[in-house]
Amino acid sequence: MTLRAVVEGIGHYLPDRVVPNSEFEKTLDTTDEWIRTRSGIERRRFAAEGQTTSDLAVRAARAALENAGLTPDDIDGIIVATSTPDLTFPSVATMVQKELGMTHGFGFDVQAVCAGFIFALTNANALLIAGQAKRLLVIGAETFSRIMDWNDRSTCVLFGDGAGALVLGLQDGTGANTDRGILSADLNSDGRYRDMLYVDGGVSTTGAAGKLRMQGNPLFRQAVEKLTSTAETALAKVGLTGTDVDWIVPHQANIRIIQGTAKKMGLPMDRVIVTVQDHGNTSAASIPLALSVGVETGKIKQGDLVLSEAIGGGLAWGSVLLRW
Numbered sequence: 001m002t003l004r005a006v007v008e009g010i011g012h013y014l015p016d017r018v019v020p021n022s023e024f025e026k027t028l029d030t031t032d033e034w035i036r037t038r039s040g041i042e043r044r045r046f047a048a049e050g051q052t053t054s055d056l057a058v059r060a061a062r063a064a065l066e067n068a069g070l071t072p073d074d075i076d077g078i079i080v081a082t083s084t085p086d087l088t089f090p091s092v093a094t095m096v097q098k099e100l101g102m103t104h105g106f107g108f109d110v111q112a113v114c115a116g117f118i119f120a121l122t123n124a125n126a127l128l129i130a131g132q133a134k135r136l137l138v139i140g141a142e143t144f145s146r147i148m149d150w151n152d153r154s155t156c157v158l159f160g161d162g163a164g165a166l167v168l169g170l171q172d173g174t175g176a177n178t179d180r181g182i183l184s185a186d187l188n189s190d191g192r193y194r195d196m197l198y199v200d201g202g203v204s205t206t207g208a209a210g211k212l213r214m215q216g217n218p219l220f221r222q223a224v225e226k227l228t229s230t231a232e233t234a235l236a237k238v239g240l241t242g243t244d245v246d247w248i249v250p251h252q253a254n255i256r257i258i259q260g261t262a263k264k265m266g267l268p269m270d271r272v273i274v275t276v277q278d279h280g281n282t283s284a285a286s287i288p289l290a291l292s293v294g295v296e297t298g299k300i301k302q303g304d305l306v307l308s309e310a311i312g313g314g315l316a317w318g319s320v321l322l323r324w
């Protein structure tokens, strides 16, 4: 018998304000056409004034609990992947815990930028398998609009705000790759690439939150190569290959990265969940948002083999392979 961490429910929340590419034409030397063709993004959501990352996370968590038919009493712990917390501390996870009315269990944040949800999911899987909890809420939530330099056209048109959450529980499996649940994961980072994507402020440097800086083109080239290799590693761990996958649910940074990775894995685009056109790059929220949309639209069904992969600041990158 092998214990498996299985998805029991999923949900997401997007702030009300939809910002089309044309908004940026008013203030920047850019066009809807450039943004669409270079990134695939058509619109994104921005949180309202005063709306925080934990506000988005709580809404997503409630949606996931409802989808699972569970209440906060059924949850043993909360892990939030975010790089845009409400405060330096306490964690967003403990804020969510309070808002859900939980006085039991634990909560903590994971910070691996755009790969954050992959790292959070892998940690949640390990905690569950190790017997530290029976059921966890795993959330990706971001307000990247708060760290944009609105004068930098090469970054501010690319990011958005949102949150996605899933409930992860335990189920007995056989140990075979036909089991439901998380089958394998692969995590990586390489701090030598720090300058490719970073925020130019922080607690122990400037004392201020800072703004996002990115070398888009070199990062693009790293992304396709590293995402393909982490996906292949996760698949190989359980004796599978790219063509076994029913759905790739990738980090949504750029449609050309998504297409390039799918092509290298030998998968057609109709087996890829794409939300970048509507959400932009929501960093750690992008994979749970895309998973939730994939389920909501009836694409991802129980038993499907789902591969998620992401790369971001650090650089940090990785993948999770699971059977829905």
Ligand code: UT7
Pocket (backbone or CB within 6 Å): 029, 030, 031, 034, 035, 038, 039, 114, 153, 154, 155, 157, 197, 215, 216, 217, 218, 219, 220, 223, 253, 254, 257, 281, 283, 311, 312, 313
């Ligand atoms: O989530 C973490 C992971 N993030 C990523 O993986 C992002 C990876 N990078 C990318 O998605 C792409 O590199 C971008 C979408 C950021 C840029 O696309 P690109 O094809 O790599 O373009 P580029 O950076 O080579 O820039 C091409 C040109 C430049 O002008 P020159 O130097 O050729 O005259 C830029 O100044 O496009 C210019 N440019 C813009 N033009 C109009 C940059 N931003 C804009 C803009 N509007 N918003």
